Amino acid sequence: MDLSLAPHAIAMTAKEFQIWSKNFVTETLRASGVKKVVDGITAPIWAWGQRNAIYPLHFGIACCALEMAAASACRWDAERLGLIYRSSPRQCDVLLANGWISQKLRPSLRRLYEQMPEPKWVVAMGECAVSGGPWYDAYNVVQGLDTFIPVDIYIPGCPPRPEAMIDAFLMLNRKITAEQKGTFLD
Ligand code: SF4
Numbered sequence: 515m516d517l518s519l520a521p522h523a524i525a526m527t528a529k530e531f532q533i534w535s536k537n538f539v540t541e542t543l544r545a546s547g548v549k550k551v552v553d554g555i556t557a558p559i560w561a562w563g564q565r566n567a568i569y570p571l572h573f574g575i576a577c578c579a580l581e582m583a584a585a586s587a588c589r590w591d592a593e594r595l596g597l598i599y600r601s602s603p604r605q606c607d608v609l610l611a612n613g614w615i616s617q618k619l620r621p622s623l624r625r626l627y628e629q630m631p632e633p634k635w636v637v638a639m640g641e642c643a644v645s646g647g648p649w650y651d652a653y654n655v656v657q658g659l660d661t662f663i664p665v666d667i668y669i670p671g672c673p674p675r676p677e678a679m680i681d682a683f684l685m686l687n688r689k690i691t692a693e694q695k696g697t698f699l700d
Contacts, residue, residue: 557694564607564633565596565690568683571606571626572599576613578640578673585676592676595683603629608686609663614642614649615656627663633695637682638665641672648672 526534543549574582585592586599600606603626615623627636638659641647649655659665666689669682 553697557697560697561691561694565687567596567598568608568686569598569600569606570608570610570637571603571630572601573610573626574612575615575619576642578612578642581673581676582610582612582639582679585679590676590680592680592683595680595687597683604631606630607634609634609636610639611637611643611659612639614647615659617654617656620656620662624662635666635686635689636663637667637669637686639669639679639682640674641670644668644670
């Protein structure tokens with residue numbers, strides 16, 4: 515290791531050394547083109563894994579959540595797309611908001627979104643989550659999820675049918691394939 519790149523390396527704390535060595539390795543791999551080669555090989559594999567194992571947060575807000583439940587039942591069987599609900603945001607990569615979002619719920623929903631690890635996506639299901647729905651311009655209802663969380667896919671309807679939800683997740687599959695988020699060292 516070339517210590518001339520860090521003249522004060524001897525005086526580093528363990529934490530500082532850990533950060534310095536991580537940056538050193540990352541920059542070396544980027545500069546040498548190794549990252550580009552590894553990304554070219556592994557990014558499609560990560561995207562394949564992500565799109566075939568989507569874990570939405572199990573968090574139904576209002577009546578649209580019943581359509582979400584129906585989509586998981588045997589008639590539509592959303593699980594065949596790899597769609598499995600989890601109860602902790604720390605194990606989820608999709609926030610599926612379905613229902614009206616009250617001003618009181620807004621900070622908690624934002625916190626749940628922030629607790630989800632990267633890469634993550636957001637789906638707004640139903641008129642309420644998209645734009646406030648029947649509570650358009652109401653003082654106590656947020657006028658759309660995208661006013662405080664970035665939304666990837668919108669599902670219109672009141673309520674949208676399970677087919678619409680499945681169609682939205684197929685669209686999300688294509689988006690994940692195209693974006694290839696979470697590549698090597700990102
Ligand atoms: S969009 Fe319609 S069905 Fe869905 S939560 Fe709002 S009122 Fe209920």
